[in-house]
Every structure is written in structure tokens, then in C-alpha cells.
Amino acid sequence: MAGCCCDNCDLSALRERQSATLKIVLIINAVMFFVIVAAAIYAGSTALLSDSLDNLGDALTYGLSLYAVALGTRMKAKVALFKGMLILLAALVVAGQLTYKLINPAVPIFETMGIFSLVGLAANGTCLFLLWRHRKEDINMSSVWECSRNDIASNLSVFVAAGGVWATGAGWPDLAVAAGLLLLFLRSAFRVLSSALRELKS
Secondary structure, eight states, rough: HHHHHHHHHHHHHHHHHHHHHHHHHHHHHHHHHHHHHHHHHHHHHHHHHHHHHHHHHHHHHHHHHHHHHOOOOHHHHHHHHHHHHHHHHHHHHHHHHHHHHHSSSOOOOOHHHHHHHHHHHHHHHHHHHHGGGGGGOOOOHHOOOHHHHHHHHHHHHHHHHHHHHHSSSSSSSHHHHHHHHHHHHHHHHHHHHHHHHHHHHH
């Protein structure tokens, strides 16, 4: 009986730690979405816009994960399934924007792209650091970790795109990186959805 009480205490402590971390990273990503989307619109950058959608998706994901902390395994799997669909939706938005820019090409402002990709990198690096200890605790937190790890690659890719635009004076590096981020979103959506489906079937 005492062991059972102890287990409950440990579970409550774990949930409190997870909730505290998720609240912090939720705020960071919500703020960064508004900052980066404004910069993306100003710069006319598809890659930076993809990065901002990633922040929005993460903010929604962290909010859902915060809700799922106290749920059972099956409900966490259902929440993870919904998170996978959100990532897939972000991929479709990027695909639409990419198609538009291919039809209506333009050269983005590389200075804005570079500066705000580094701002995003600092913010997402902080989130990744905070989530590191939770990455293997359950499917809820592992799906959060998957999203955050993608953010670092996204920020670095946008910085590379800014360098490409500067070096070539053309918009294609921005579109090339946006296409790469699209593939990253699709891969991440597949991983999260497949893990959630396996959990639901088991």
C-alpha cells in the first residue's frame, strides 16, 4: 500500500515537471510565431514563413501536450495523433506557399532572414535544452521532443538560405530550403502519426 502511494507521488511529481516545462516552451513558441511571421512577411521569405508556421505548430503542440500530461496512455496517443495531423497541415501550407512563389518568383531580404533565423535558433535551442530530460518519458513528451528537434534544423536551414540569397542575388535558395523544410515536416508528421497509431493498436 505504501509502495502504491509512493508511485502516485512519483507520478504526480513527473506530471508537475512536465507541465512546468511545457508552459515555458509554449510561451516561447507563441511569442516567436508572431515575431518570425512578421519578419517573414517583411522579408518576403518562404523559408522564414515555414519557420514561423513551425513555431505556431509547436505552440499548439505544447498546448495539447500540456492537456495530455495527466491523461492515460491511450488518450496521450490520441493527442499525439492530432499533433501529427497539425504537422501535416503545416506541411500543406508550406507546399501552397512554395507553389505560389514558383509561379510568382521574388528575391527575399536576406538580412532579415539571417537575423531572425538566429533569433529563432536561440529560442528553439532554449526549448530543446528544457525538453531534453523529458524526451523518453512517454509518447506525449517524445512527440514534443520530435517537434523541437526539427526546429533547430529549420532555423539553421533558413540561415543557410539567407546566405544563399546573399551570394546569388536570387530567390531560389529560399525556395530550395522551403522545399527541404516541407520534406522535414512530412517526415516528422509520418513519425508522430505512426508512433501514435502503434500505441493505439497495442
